[in-house]
Amino acid sequence: MTVRDGQAVLGRFDGTFVELDVSDHTRRLTIEAGGNTFSLDLPAEDGPMLGPPLRGGPWAAIYKADWPRGHRRVFYAPDGVSRLPGRTAIDWVKLDDQGRIAVGDPDLARDALGYGAEVLAVADAVVAAARDGVPEAERVSRNGKHPQDLAAGNYVSLDLGRGRFAVYEHLIPGSLRVRIGDRVRKGQVIGRLGFSGDSTGPHLHLHVADAAAPLLGEGVGYGFERFTLLGRYEDLGRLGSAPWTPLEGLDSERRDELPGSDVVVRFPA
Template structure:
């Protein structure tokens, strides 16, 4: 059993207004498939949690090929896993996908130019046979990373596509290039179908694909839920994410590179099927 534990402040927001902050403990666990109840002892109290009946949908890749860095970490105060919106954590299981090359570089030429990013314009794929629940296609995008300002909450996701996976679960792809969204609400899509292109719209520190699964179609109105990917190749990990863009990742040892039906680990580097 693997534990990743972080403690520190979390933020509760209503729109762009901070309602308050509180101290919390965030725990990520790799549990046996048969575990359905978990007891946690803290401050002299025991809390019992009933876990979901399954690990969530096992999805197709949201992108092709790679390498792609799966960027997230439980102990980042401003990471998706710690910022509440109206009492919900939409990014509880979110990953920011960043394209890199074999040397760990994420851009060619001027790195401040959004189109210099290696992932810019990559085709974003439907992760399952699904119905388009919501989409947006007209949020403008800054030409340069340094020019991208703060957006109101309802535009923070930029251009996006939300897919209804059934059973009250929605796969959400954010920060797409304006004009690239190829679907509209009500469309039926097939797994692997192109639904848009990776871009830089909305609140983004650089071109990437934000992906998460939640229990509501709108990007910030749901609670993040579990999911995994049916297949990917594990290449390595960045123990120090500050090296991303300037140095290769560290290869992982002791793990089979072919991974099935799981969520990629924090800051790992993967390759999806072509």
């Protein structure tokens, strides 16, 4: 890779997972591959760097930009203004070392490995919005469609400052430990991972946006201060039935970045 006139130029390459280390002064990235040239502007700032939202792991970071109904493609306009709240959302799913996501009956929400996990404040912050009391279905197969305003289920939104809010969704009813206006410390337990709202299984939905309400913000960038990269699911259909594929040639100890799609990580315990 070379830098010309403030642009980083990456030569031809083969592969699907590329890690770049570019100068802090580089604001535009140009990739030349397969006879084509692609350019993109790098953001002026990386966004807030967050503490862990959950403890330990393994946790699968589930998202993909090309899913037709994925967070990164579904716009909402509850007030008449179209926004993409989940632009950088991740659904966090707990695994074991064999890649299983549940023990016992996989259709029972409470048998999911992540169900009931303590959800943590990612920063020193103020609770800007919260909702509790949305009921859960006992079985995954019986979770029906919810009205748009209840799709997030039970949620907490933390004001991170500078117009940025961390939004946690699908918490267990009755598990919230905070109220609007409370000040929280990084690492403080704010609720428990559950299955409320529109959800295909117990998980923690987390995104950062420029507004506190789940559907009234535009999703913005962020990263995590620290996590251990364990591997990745090249075929997400194997999630729950097979281990992930280790990633070779990368430093497993990651700092100040957003995990890639469908990777598996471990947070500090």
